[in-house]
Amino acid sequence: MQQSLDKSKAGASRISLATREAIWAYIFLAIPLIFFLFLRIWPAIQSFYLSLFSWHVDPAKREFQGLGYYLEMLREPRLHRALLNTLLYTVIIVPAQLALGLGIAMLLNTITRLRSLFRAIYFAPYVTPAAAVAWVWGWMYSVNFGIINTFLIDWSIFWEDRGITWLTIDPQPFLTSPKQALFAVAVVVIWQNLGFQVIIFLAGLQGIPRMYYEAARIDGASSWALFRNITLPLLNPVFVFSLVISTIASLQLFDQVVNINFTDQGGPLNSTLTIALYMYQEAFSRFRLGYAAAVTVLLFSLILIVTLIQLKLTSRRVDY
Amino acid sequence: MKSAIKFLLAASLFLGLSLAQEVTITYWQYDFAARVDAMSQLIEQFEAENPGIKVVQETFPYDNYQEQVAASLPAGTGPDVVQFFYGWLPTWERSGYIQALPEQYFDTATLDAEFVPMVQAAKLNGAYYGLPTAVRSLALFYNADKLAEAGYDNPPATWDEFLEIAKALTVKRGPRFEQIGYGIAPTGQDHHLLREILTRQFGTAPYSDDGTEVLYDNEAGLEAFKFYTSWVTEHEIGVPEFVPGNSGYRDGYSTQQNIAMIIDGSFAIGGIRNNAEFNWGVAEIPTLDNGVKANFGSFWMNGLSPNAFEDEATLEASAKFLEFVTRPEAMKLWLDVVGEVPARLSLIDDPELASDPVFGPFITSLGYAVATKFVDESAQRDVIVNAINRVVLEGADPAASWSQAAEEDQALLDQYAQ
Numbered sequence: 088m089q090q091s092l093d094k095s096k097a098g099a100s101r102i103s104l105a106t107r108e109a110i111w112a113y114i115f116l117a118i119p120l121i122f123f124l125f126l127r128i129w130p131a132i133q134s135f136y137l138s139l140f141s142w143h144v145d146p147a148k149r150e151f152q153g154l155g156y157y158l159e160m161l162r163e164p165r166l167h168r169a170l171l172n173t174l175l176y177t178v179i180i181v182p183a184q185l186a187l188g189l190g191i192a193m194l195l196n197t198i199t200r201l202r203s204l205f206r207a208i209y210f211a212p213y214v215t216p217a218a219a220v221a222w223v224w225g226w227m228y229s230v231n232f233g234i235i236n237t238f239l240i241d242w243s244i245f246w247e248d249r250g251i252t253w254l255t256i257d258p259q260p261f262l263t264s265p266k267q268a269l270f271a272v273a274v275v276v277i278w279q280n281l282g283f284q285v286i287i288f289l290a291g292l293q294g295i296p297r298m299y300y301e302a303a304r305i306d307g308a309s310s311w312a313l314f315r316n317i318t319l320p321l322l323n324p325v326f327v328f329s330l331v332i333s334t335i336a337s338l339q340l341f342d343q344v345v346n347i348n349f350t351d352q353g354g355p356l357n358s359t360l361t362i363a364l365y366m367y368q369e370a371f372s373r374f375r376l377g378y379a380a381a382v383t384v385l386l387f388s389l390i391l392i393v394t395l396i397q398l399k400l401t402s403r404r405v406d407y
Numbered sequence: 408m409k410s411a412i413k414f415l416l417a418a419s420l421f422l423g424l425s426l427a428q429e430v431t432i433t434y435w436q437y438d439f440a441a442r443v444d445a446m447s448q449l450i451e452q453f454e455a456e457n458p459g460i461k462v463v464q465e466t467f468p469y470d471n472y473q474e475q476v477a478a479s480l481p482a483g484t485g486p487d488v489v490q491f492f493y494g495w496l497p498t499w500e501r502s503g504y505i506q507a508l509p510e511q512y513f514d515t516a517t518l519d520a521e522f523v524p525m526v527q528a529a530k531l532n533g534a535y536y537g538l539p540t541a542v543r544s545l546a547l548f549y550n551a552d553k554l555a556e557a558g559y560d561n562p563p564a565t566w567d568e569f570l571e572i573a574k575a576l577t578v579k580r581g582p583r584f585e586q587i588g589y590g591i592a593p594t595g596q597d598h599h600l601l602r603e604i605l606t607r608q609f610g611t612a613p614y615s616d617d618g619t620e621v622l623y624d625n626e627a628g629l630e631a632f633k634f635y636t637s638w639v640t641e642h643e644i645g646v647p648e649f650v651p652g653n654s655g656y657r658d659g660y661s662t663q664q665n666i667a668m669i670i671d672g673s674f675a676i677g678g679i680r681n682n683a684e685f686n687w688g689v690a691e692i693p694t695l696d697n698g699v700k701a702n703f704g705s706f707w708m709n710g711l712s713p714n715a716f717e718d719e720a721t722l723e724a725s726a727k728f729l730e731f732v733t734r735p736e737a738m739k740l741w742l743d744v745v746g747e748v749p750a751r752l753s754l755i756d757d758p759e760l761a762s763d764p765v766f767g768p769f770i771t772s773l774g775y776a777v778a779t780k781f782v783d784e785s786a787q788r789d790v791i792v793n794a795i796n797r798v799v800l801e802g803a804d805p806a807a808s809w810s811q812a813a814e815e816d817q818a819l820l821d822q823y824a825q
Contacts, residue, residue: 144480144503144713225651231583232650240581258582263648265800349653350594355796371474372785374498 188284221346291325494784537710541747590656624813704776
């Protein structure tokens with residue numbers, strides 16, 4: 088008895104402490120990994136499978152469609168509109184968020200008093216429910232009651248009274264105009280998600296050692312040169328992270344669009360429709376889950392391709 | 408001691424038997440306080456009448472109700488008896504979410520004779536897929552105080568009078584409206600008003616009787632479309648999205664009092680009754696000079712999901728429950744608690760109900776109201792809403808926009824027929 092115990096002890100000690108720690112680390116890491124595989128990867132594979140069949144509650148009654156739904160996507164004008172809108176949202180929202188996020192972060196980085204107050208103010212919209220945000224903006228954009236048009240009218244009266252008519256601006260239709268609605272929604276998204284970008288950039292800025300700036304200043308570098316040659320290159324990893332995250336979020340845009348024009352989601356005239364909303368409507372208003380699954384595969388591929396291109400083009404290591 | 412054991416044995420045997428006999432069924436509807444309350448009362452009565460059956464009511468917000476149903480049934484959970492909008496029947500049936508009522512419990516000929524004509528829309532290929540407790544139709548809600556101020560003692564009976572009153576009650580200051588005469592709401596009930604009411608009044612049925620063909624793409628249909636869009640483009644008695652929000656037209660009418668008239672369903676009565684702090688009235692939908700009356704009828708129906716068919720006991724319990732909630736007594740309770748009008752012919756013949764100042768106009772119109780045979784309610788709604796928006800928001804040519812709508816609508820009908 089005693090002997091065998093000793094033997095097993097000796098066996099155990101043959102695994103080094105480092106290896107044992109690594110094994111435990113792998114075990115702990117495996118738990119979220121299994122979770123991730125089960126809740127993310129497996130459904131993604133399933134949705135590809137579903138996209139090959141017409142939908143029915145009873146799996147035995149699902150009819151094989153082959154690539155039928157993918158061919159249907161080619162002829163579906165509403166999907167093409169959603170695709171175009173989504174790309175438009177992305178090219179408006181992402182650059183605006185990165186530029187404004189970095190600009191505000193740099194301003195916050197230069198002040199020391201009340202910094203946390205300002206940071207909290209900029210972050211507040213990010214943690215406000217999309218429904219509440221959309222509701223308030225819906226009223227601000229209102230043609231007949233909204234504060235923006237009230238301002239435009241008062242502004243125009245002010246200049247008209249002084250005879251300077253070229254400064255007057257007519258009240259705008261905003262969300263009720265198929266031409267303006269997408270931009271109006273994009274402004275809301277930029278405003279709401281800006282706080283997240285600010286926090287990320289601020290953390291990045293604070294990670295850059297002061298001594299680089301001090302050394303460069305002693306050498307007589309201008310502020311622009313400091314920004315161009317120190318801030319931007321050292322911020323690159325943060326920049327790439329922000330770019331990828333905000334691009335993915337824009338490609339998946341759903342909440343704000345759904346909430347801001349609740350009675351005509353994606354309207355007017357499909358002008359604010361996104362791929363994610365289109366997919367949701369096909370699945371849960373029209374019960375075409377097979378086709379909707381094909382749309383998710385499209386969205387997944389789009390995000391994958393765009394992200395890979397972005398990573399390829401933007402990530403480079405910078406060391407000083 | 409012996410007798411105690413005997414007693415325990417007997418008691419456990421009895422309990423075991425009664426447990427074995429107990430059937431639990433699940434009922435789903437969307438979350439709307441008055442409807443949930445009415446159904447809870449009905450469930451209580453039903454359980455008292457059927458000791459072996461237990462009914463569990465579960466509700467979900469309207470906005471993700473279909474999503475919940477879509478996801479739960481394939482996973483083997485969800486409702487046995489489920490409430491759904493009649494317009495969803497074709498898409499639900501096609502994907503197997505709803506099954507025909509079994510003939511052994513429901514006799515088609517009896518149902519045909521006992522329910523109001525619009526309930527025919529609960530049928531597919533001659534079989535009933537569910538039954539409503541209540542039905543709804545549309546009517547004109549007006550702000551009697553505002554009409555009186557402008558010198559009108561009665562609500563409009565014709566569309567000419569309607570336009571005259573609406574113009575008198577529209578207030579514009581500079582480029583903006585402060586008050587509108589009519590709450591334009593293409594996504595509210597106006598797409599029904601146009602598709603099912605104005606087309607018929609101008610002289611065309613919107614669809615063929617079998618529901619496979621769009622018929623409104625003709626002179627009469629176009630006149631109806633031009634007439635409706637002229638309310639915005641020519642007569643300026645209202646603008647879309649005047650009051651922002653989910654049902655802005657109703658809020659503007661009932662709470663903000665900056666909309667003088669709206670067309671809405673009987674389901675709006677409860678909310679308006681609670682919120683409106685002015686003298687309000689209900690009138691039948693106006694007509695043209697030809698006097699042709701038309702109305703859009705609709706209903707939420709209770710049907711049986713595949714879960715109900717899993718075993719004989721569940722099916723029997725589900726069918727019993729469905730029969731119970733569509734009895735005349737249940738409909739009376741529903742009218743009192745929810746304010747929706749009954750679906751049985753025997754109840755709408757009630758002269759007291761027909762002369763009620765609020766329910767009257769709805770009851771009267773049930774005789775001729777038609778429930779549009781949708782194949783895909785949400786897509787067909789978009790077709791009409793977009794046709795309206797092209798004209799009122801983009802200034803498109805009405806004839807071209809209307810033809811495009813007919814084409815898109817026909818494509819949806821064809822897609823379903825395949």
